[in-house]
Amino acid sequence: MKLTIYTVAQEAGVSIATVSKVINNTGRISEKTRQKVLKTMERLNYHPSTVASALTGKGTKNIGLLVPDVANPFFAEITRSIEDYSNSLDYGVMICSTDNKSERERKYVSLLLRQKIDGIILASNFQNEELIQELLDKKVPIVLLAQEVPSMSIASVTIDDFKGGSIAMQHLLSLGHRNIGIITENNRSGKKRLHAYRQMLEEYGVEVDESYIMKCEASISDGAYYGEKLLRHPSRPTAIFACNDMIALGVMTAARNAGISIPDELSVIGFDNTIMSTVTVPLLTTVSQPIREMGRKTVQLLMEDIEKGDAFKQSILYSPELVVRQSTALQKQ
Amino acid sequence: MKLTIYTVAQEAGVSIATVSKVINNTGRISEKTRQKVLKTMERLNYHPSTVASALTGKGTKNIGLLVPDVANPFFAEITRSIEDYSNSLDYGVMICSTDNKSERERKYVSLLLRQKIDGIILASNFQNEELIQELLDKKVPIVLLAQEVPSMSIASVTIDDFKGGSIAMQHLLSLGHRNIGIITENNRSGKKRLHAYRQMLEEYGVEVDESYIMKCEASISDGAYYGEKLLRHPSRPTAIFACNDMIALGVMTAARNAGISIPDELSVIGFDNTIMSTVTVPLLTTVSQPIREMGRKTVQLLMEDIEKGDAFKQSILYSPELVVRQSTALQKQ
């Protein structure tokens, strides 16, 4: 026999309306009745059905999280932080890996919409801006994480990519490097980091060599491929700014294969400070983002939107920090 | 104005029952009507509400996935494979990291129950067996992944841990090692791998030294801690069987700190063949599990249970495979 609000009402000798009221802390009920109802709910181990509740318009207590790939350590960590905070608020999170493919994004958004999730977190590099607009039109609460879409008014939580790029370059430049290659993703974050690359180079009065600039996906294999290219460059760079740790790992592999020693002959700096950067040899110098804090903040913004329907969209910008380890060194001579 | 089945019915000039029938491919409707309805759904961009549908007993099209920690690369990969296949079946997956804490398990299960998910995948090392029993009593479809609970009849997908342990030990032993340490998790899988350790040692006629056996959690730091202990052992082992890659990474770190060269002075073998094992120096020899295939199979079993209410619970056992890379070598002299 199924356990519904009716069962509780009957057992407690009240009406379902009363039970509903104590569940939701709405209306006025005597303390005595409230306790009685609470007790029976406890005794019966009753939990209201989110589904039924959702049908009346109260939200599903479920949010969707779109990331390029959960299997990518950076996004896995983001996922974990979002999951933790959502859970503490009694929200479930549906994980959706898009592979940065417009088609997958579309399919997942459609699924989420049918499931009537209460809100969506878009983490990094969403391809399909019309889709975002659609969501906006449908009043679906959205928060962008590690991504911005300048042309739209959406709440977002990001780090300062330009600053991150500057910090990385500053580190390399102050170490005496002048021939610096860069391998970056071709998305907004990547472009900002690239912009910082150019800017800092200019500041140090070194001309930028376009053939030092490589664009690719955030994978070890791509990093290795383009890293090798760079290492074969007629005027081989003495340092490489890999715009995320996965790419940096690829570069390290390429260097090893080419018998080039890090950091003696080549300095490498990554970005993200994922767990991967703590296990390489040598340990990877990188730029860190406060992932847990960012995940938490993202959920918080989303909840404000969900619960209060915030009209004012805030953009939160965190500062990245340099984490010096062993993969970068003074340029000799 | 909200878009419901009524809107579609009206626009198409039929009743909601008809629309419902074409949506669910049930009952008999003329091809003409079907097309008409399909067209209007298309035109209106209508998608039936899973919530409402769920309330009538048709399931939420949502499953829960409990893992110790999504941020752990092994489980991140598992998550990805499960997500992919579920998604292709139009199911959403709610991610739940338990940290192997009974309290978190309980909280998540309660959340999932309230959300009325259609089924649950329990990946690895569930602490709370009464909770499982509760779920079973409630007829919640469950499949165990990378875990078994011998005392209960539950569908499961695992690799043969004993065989995996044997393969790893066989490799080390055939390389001439006789002083072999082991660091393992204290769960069912770990115990089986440990059992294989003892067995193989015995087979090779070497007495097992209990002080060579360490138990810990699946983390780099624990691996480093116990690895260091082993390396300080008066009769230092020449090889270490780390029962998963994370632990192996810790051991490698410990060895490096102690100035012990791998594989020259110490052979290390891991388990899981995660992405981490492809970026270490030297590359990690490990034992692989067919993660994607296992994830897929798990979802498949769960769906069978959800859709057909399978009475017969199958246990699928996959074979692990040795992946020889660079962290193991012949024992000199």
Next chain:
DNA sequence: TTGTAGGCGTTATCAT
């Protein structure tokens, strides 16, 4: 082949 109506478990609006 298609339509009518009752039910799924809650919430919320009125009465009482």
Next chain:
DNA sequence: ATGATAACGCCTACAA
């Protein structure tokens, strides 16, 4: 302070 009752959007006998 409490209770009866109409939604919510869909499914499914049962009728027509």
